[in-house]
Amino acid sequence: MSGARDDVVVTGLGAITPLGGNAATTWEALLDGASGIRGDVLGTSRRADLAPTAAGTMAVDPVTLLAPAQARRLDRSQQAALVAAAEAWADAGSPEVDPERLVSVIGTGIGGVQTLLKEHEALASAGARRVSPRTVPMLMPNAAAAAVSIAYNARGGVYTPVSACSSGAEALALGARLIRAGEADVVIAGGTEAAITPITVAGFGQARALSRFDGDPADASRPFAADRSGFVLGEGAGVVVLESATHAQARDARVRAVLAGAGIASDAHHMTAPAPDGAGQIAAMRAALRNAGVEPSLISHINAHATGTSVGDAGEAAAIAEVFGRVTVTAPKAAMGHLFGAAGAVEAILAALSVQHGIVPPTRNISSGIDPEIDLDVPAVRRDAPQTAVLSNSFGFGGQNVALVFTAA
Template sequence: MTKRIVVTGIGATSPIGGTAQESWDNLLAGASGVRTLEQDWVAKYELPITIAGQAAVPATDVLPRMETKRLDPSSQFALIAAREAWADAGTPGVDPERLGVDWATGIGGVWTLLDAWDTLRERGPRRVLPMTVPMLMPNGPAAAIGMDLGARAGERTVVSACASSTESIANAFEHLQAGLADVIIAGGSEAAIHPLPIASFAAMQALSKRSDNPATASRPYDVSRDGFVLGEGAAALVLETLEHAEARGARIYAEVLGGAVTSDAYHITAPDPEGSAAARAMIAAIENAGLALTDVVHVNAHATSTPVGDIAEYYALRRVFGDHLESIAVSATKASTGHLLGGAGAIEALFTVKALHERVAPPTINLENQDPAIPLDVVTTPRDLGTGDLLAISNSFGFGGHNAVAAFRSF
């Protein structure tokens, strides 16, 4: 029997807000979370890029010191978002064996790993912390959430670059459909604003060089776009079967229609310029729900602000929707948040859910001169999505050719 799956709780900590609601409010207001990095390691390593989307509220301001000492920042962000989402869902009364976690990260505990390496080189093996391996593991965030909430139906971790947390939502949908749980916390987190990732992304010419004007650096679809801005944070969605949600009288934000995952098999970093596999993911996410492509009214695009990535996604969208694409309101929210890597799909799915719940598409900031080669209907001020049944998708594409799409409907 096909089950209906709904979103009953949301939580986030992002560059534009310490909570889901604050992040959403600031997104609608056109805020930017991108700022100049003030850490001493920027000058120490002579980093060529000196801006990033740092979390608006440091995790150390939210969690007690004992927790922060035993968790990598990626797990700290995860725990903050998951706790908010769980409380927002009304702390569901669910058998622990029917509660699961589907979480994601693109890089994992990079701060823990590299700090431990520095300690080993400079101070010797006896000074390396015994919790180093549990803290750096990519499944550390999922484990932290699972232990905190007592989830015993499984703690799964997806690591598929920037498609990771959209894939975790697709997996959660499938696991609920399969009857493996009644409630699942899904989402993703990333904390990679560290000298090494910045230096590496800069070396591959992936980051925007607009360090002199941080707030306008990420500019999807603009003719002057020159790369993405690294961001950090986490977002969580509480997903549950409609039957379970209604039985406990839960508030419902939106319905999850499903998700799809494909791969380009093209290049380790560059997207397939024709967008054929990305298009297949969008088609599958929509058609698997038994709906028509023309039902889609809103897309939260991957839109990283890279010259090749934005246009490849446009070709994929055109391949999927044809002339109907002109009737779809497209939002590119990385312009405000920066790129949260493995956590990007989760925060963008949350924004998609909020867009459907409030029937308003969020704006894309910094679009001053839209690339004529990408003639999308880009939302630049909050836009009313109208009444009736609304269908939206959230796209995520990652290094390695990973493509993931999640589909949602208003409830």
Template sequence: MTGMGAVTPLGIGVTALWDGLLAGASNVVDLSARGEDWANLPVPVASVAPELGPDVIDPIRARRLDRSQALAVVAAAEAWAHAGAPEVERDRLAVVIGAGIGGLQTLLDQDDVLENSGARRVSPRTVPMLMANAAAAQISIEYGAGAGVFTPVSACAAGAEAVAMGMRLIDGDEADVVIVGGAEAPIMPLTLAAFARAQTLAKPSRALDQLSRPFDLHRSGFVLGEGAGVLILESERHAAARRAPTIARIAGFGISSDAHHMTAPDPTGTGQVRAMTTAVRRAGLKAGDVDHINCHATGTAVGDRSEALAIRTVFGEQVPVTAPKASIGHLVGGAGAVEAIITALTIDTGIIPPTKNLDDADPELMLDVVTTEKPGPVSAALTNSFGFGGHNAALLLSAP
């Protein structure tokens, strides 16, 4: 991994993400003032990323992109620059950007236009703005990627699956450089209403920045968020040839499926165990070699419980874990990529970031959750991403 870029509720850029995590920051916003549709929601709050001003993206271009695509394009630009804008043959550059939903804001906005103003007022750009693969396609066009453009659409595991697919492309000698990541902009009244009806959103019963409480005894769900994370993966040969500094190494990955339920994880954690053990095995390591785990940890009662059981099964109770969704919210298709960046920074800096809002740890979970900034070193770390439909993805990162 030679480059990283991010747009999250903690700000624009990887530095804002990391500094915000270490400071215990968040940006959970009450959306009631946006209008009647928002005010009438049972949970009118979300973790909102900054607006992308003209200093960040050209306004004309931004109008031609769904917000999810704009977030991805901005994150990709930072990652590409961070990697030193690598020179690579067109047919050796690929793009994999995951999405849970895609251009939801465009779809719903243009449906309103259709209903209120008629078919002739619908934007001719609607289809390329709502396609789930559009963020990946936009990035492939911008950087001239001819080795393939791919979009895993696997709910909250999509960003992590994109990283895994990038590793597969490099290992299979199909590409030398792969732009990977995930992006999502799902904050709309329909989405918030649907998640609230599914009883997955944190109940607005306390201060906004305290709502997301992974692993806490009083957790009640997640705070929906938006954002994008993009990483530049290179083969060791290609990075060495141009003497590019390496941030961390994607040493292994594991992907499995629960085949259990459309929204609930398998309570036995069997599929999650399989994903984690596969990632460790592919990396040529043993469970005891893993210094840290970045957890999926959305803050739902059943989700945190199954993940804790799976972690204890593979690694025991002593490995330090953290849960960044307490700070950034749940970024859906962007979550796995952003949290891969967090895990890479944990290795690069040797600092495990704290988990916010863990005031009363659930004793049933029996995990060593880091609540204050913890120094390393961290030589190998695992990051988990699990999605509706039973998707399980684990990435094993190691020091270069």
């Protein structure tokens, strides 16, 4: 699968999500069929013109996991990134690495939007002197990646993919590319987002992209279901430690999975709608397979982007069928909501754990039936079976498509 090149291996995992405060609790909750989606997270009393909003808020407040002085200097998205990075670094065994060969790559779709909104409100209500002097570094999209680089003395470069919902997956693809190009030995890679705010709710609501499910909030996110009506907002972070196999072997590191291949392609079609023929998604998946040296028949299952929108899910299903035929897929956003810039990284972690443990996670909220026009195998309960290779899809506004392939260590 890897030929003469040095493999890129996953040695550390870290996450903070609506399902759990770390990667292990997130994984276990997903396998148990739990939901991290809660009702009326903004509080209708705050905005009478906003309908009660279900969303996947982080199961643990990242503020509680950081030193108070540190937390005050960070936007919520940056807090989440540091929490996930700390777990991933410890999980990797806190590797000793030349700082010039250590890189930070943390993607985000928006950056410090909560800080921006808070400080704009302070400006409007109390004047310029009440605006925090930390406003700019707290709202910068690259601040999470920079904070991680400072925390771990990563002096080989700081990168911030800002690629909408594919940002986190693109961070892993870039990290693997840097290692294979010989520019890094270790990359701390992932994605983060904390953008559950009135403006994002209003904007997506006006676009009619949010779920209109009128029942238990835990059932609101319904990827692939016949009665799906839109996505559910989520927040969190996912971070992995990537290493060259040579570096990992030299320190006798535990390897959870191999990031065997990555594919990136663009639709060049529309700012929000995917290309009707799925060409960009198909190209990304085929590029990931080609990069990994894996035939489509060897993919055990696919972690689908699957947000729960009518057009998006149907389009992805058609693209998957074009490449793989009828294949098993799973849709974690049914349990967590859509974590935007963090989604691809968190779901890459789930894909790596699927390979490591030989499990296909269940997909919630499909008891009413899969859309009859979608010809995919979507298990409602976990399946325990060896996973030779797992592909994870992430697609974003702007026509940005990323696919990652993970294989067994």
